[in-house]
Structures are given as structure tokens and as C-alpha cells.
Amino acid sequence: MPAIREAESNPQQQHQAAGDSPKAAPQVLLKTRVMTLIVVLTQVFGDYFLSRGLRQVGSLVGQPPVAYILAFLNPWVALGVTLLILWLFFHMVLLSWADLSYVLPVTSIGYVLVALTGRFFLDETVSWMRWSGVAMIVGGVILVGRTPPSSQPGAEVRS
Amino acid sequence: MRWILVAIIVAATSAGEVLQAAGMKRHGEIDDFRPGALGRVAFAISKNRLIILSVLMMAISFFAFMALVSVADLSFSVPATAASYVLETLLAKFVLKENVGMRRWAGALLVCSGVAMLSL
16 A cells, blocks of 8 residues: 555656656746757858858869868858857757757757748748748647656756 | 768768767756856867767768758758658657657657658
């Protein structure tokens, strides 16, 4: 009998469903969202500048490694790479308290940002197929964004 | 050539991010955002073997991505790497032992299909 009662009051059990229950301290959610935004912005602008620079540099496929190094001399490539190094660091910071299975889908909102900037700043046409893609990503981000960032109990209690 | 690069990118990114997540979990939570403290964090994680290996993987993925972007449009390059979402969620569940519930599975699948649709 005591064994059953112990199992019932076992706090471990409350964490069993952590991946599905929307419980996390407000300050954890706030710092997670701010860091997610920083991670997304450094990646989106990093990729954009990199791609812009590499279009000036030309094809790297089949080129010797020196060509890759020389590509860094292009100012757009250099700017892009700098932002992507910052992305790497902030991504690590975010992963220090949040699950990979949380960070991964949530940071994909960057794709939506790319599609929207293409539509509204570069006057690209976005097909209905792409808009449905955007809608699916937004749906996925909302679903995952409502789960607690960390499934490890200690991480939430500490902060 | 394009699809070989995509395969390299997906494999290296997945391995790199799983190693990165494992390394950061070993390091512990980063809460102090003052420049000095962040500098100490950078120093500490530069000696973390999982992180070193992850950065190596990310570098492979990065140079393969650079090569891909130099021959293909960004609108092909980015969505083509969507497969990594499902692969990494699987690895997060079975290697990192994360608590992946229904919402996270549904979210990962939605994002993956959404990213793939962006390329159409």
C-alpha cells in the first residue's frame, strides 16, 4: 500500500507529459522567444547576404579549396558569414535551456520571413502553393511553440 | 550534383545539431548575458568535445551549402534541406531522449511539409 501511495505522489510523473502540457514559467517563455527571434534574424540575414555575395563570386562547385577562402573576401559573403557565426553562438545558447525538438520547428519561422520579405520588399510573386507552405509552417510553429521549451524538469525550476 | 550536396547537408546538419544540443545540455543553462560571462561561456564550450565535433559537422554542412547556393537558387537550396526536420526530431527522441509529444511531432511534420511546399 505505501508503495502505491508513493508512486501517486511521485513528482516525476508530472513531467511525463511535459512535451504536451503548456506549462512553463513566464520568464522562461520570454527569454526563449527573445532568443528565438535573435537566432531567426541572424540566420535569415546571414543566409541572404551569403547568397547575395556568392552570386557575385560565381560557382564554387569543383573549385579548389582556395576558391572558398577567396570567396570570404567578398564583403557580402564576409557580412553573411559574420552573422552566421553569431547565429551559431546564439543557437547554442538557446539549446542550453531548450529542447532540440522545440528549437528546430520554432526557428523555422525564418522561412516565412524570407517568403514575406520576397513578396513585400522584392516584389516576387508567391504562388498559392507557397502560401500554403507558409501557412503550414506557421501552424507547426504555433503547435510546437505552445509546448514547454524544455522537457528536462531541472532546467525550468532553476530559472 | 545538387542532390548529392543536399544529402551531405541534411546528414551533416542533423549530426551537427544533435551533437550541439547534447553538448549544450552537458554544459548547462546559460543565464548570464553580460559580455564577460558570454566570453567565459565561449571559452568553456570551445573545450567541449561534443561541441567541437558539432562545429566540424556544421562546417561541412556550411561549405556544402555554400557550394549548393553557388549553383542553385536559394529557393531550391533552403527547402531541399527540409528532410532534416523529421530526421532531427527522430534523433532528438531516440538519441537525446527528449520528450517528443503529439504536438511536437505534428509541428515537425507540418514544418517539414511546409518547407518542402515552398520550393514548388
